[in-house]
Amino acid sequence: MLITEKLAERLPFLSSTIRQVEEGGIQIGGTKADAGLDDRETLNVIAELALHAVTVFPALKDVRVLRAWGALRVMSPDGYPVYAQSPLHEGAYLVTCHSGVTLAPLHATALVDWLESKSTAPNLEGFDENRFTLSQAA
Numbered sequence: 001m002l003i004t005e006k007l008a009e010r011l012p013f014l015s016s017t018i019r020q021v022e023e024g025g026i027q028i029g030g031t032k033a034d035a036g037l038d039d040r041e042t043l044n045v046i047a048e049l050a051l052h053a054v055t056v057f058p059a060l061k062d063v064r065v066l067r068a069w070g071a072l073r074v075m076s077p078d079g080y081p082v083y084a085q086s087p088l089h090e091g092a093y094l095v096t097c098h099s100g101v102t103l104a105p106l107h108a109t110a111l112v113d114w115l116e117s118k119s120t121a122p123n124l125e126g127f128d129e130n131r132f133t134l135s136q137a138a
């Protein structure tokens with residue numbers, strides 16, 4: 001992720017890799033790599049992200065980047081979170097995802113309802129880890 005200084009002007013459009021937060025700062029990102037437990041950012045990836053951003057929005061060439069960071073994240077085979085309840089141990093759950101920050105509003109509300117078995121809880125069956133189990137035919 002590259003995080004820029006806050007801009008008074010709004011970007012004319014947003015993309016999945018370049019977003020402007022309400023306060024005006026721009027987030028540039030969208031890379032992933034299987035790097036084991038190494039969570040360091042690298043200069044060539046930072047340069048690629050910056051080049052892409054300036055190609056899309058040339059006006060960004062004069063904008064200062066405040067910080068760049070990388071982080072470790074769990075990548076499930078389909079990219080979506082896993083919300084599973086233990087069939088053996090009541091009250092034991094597995095919750096893992098690669099977008100913990102992005103999904104924080106959901107995790108602080110609807111997921112809590114699900115963990116507490118509230119009647120208002122969403123049906124999260126489709127996010128069970130058993131979706132990765134191969135069928136006998138496979």
Ligand SMILES: Cc1cc2nc3c(=O)[nH]c(=O)nc-3n(C[C@H](O)[C@H](O)[C@H](O)COP(=O)(O)OP(=O)(O)OC[C@H]3O[C@@H](n4cnc5c(N)ncnc54)[C@H](O)[C@@H]3O)c2cc1C
Pocket residue numbers: 001003016017018019021022023025026027028029030073098099100101102103
């Ligand atoms: C291309 C792209 C890919 C992404 N991929 C992932 C991903 O894989 N997993 C994931 O979890 N997230 C992902 N995100 C989301 C990103 O991690 C979050 O938006 C994160 O908040 C960025 O943090 P920042 O503080 O560096 O950014 P900032 O733009 O500085 O902050 C983001 C927002 O949080 C607020 N904020 C910052 N610091 C604080 C604080 N201390 N207290 C209160 N509010 C604060 C800011 O005001 C701003 O509204 C992605 C975003 C982009 C653009």
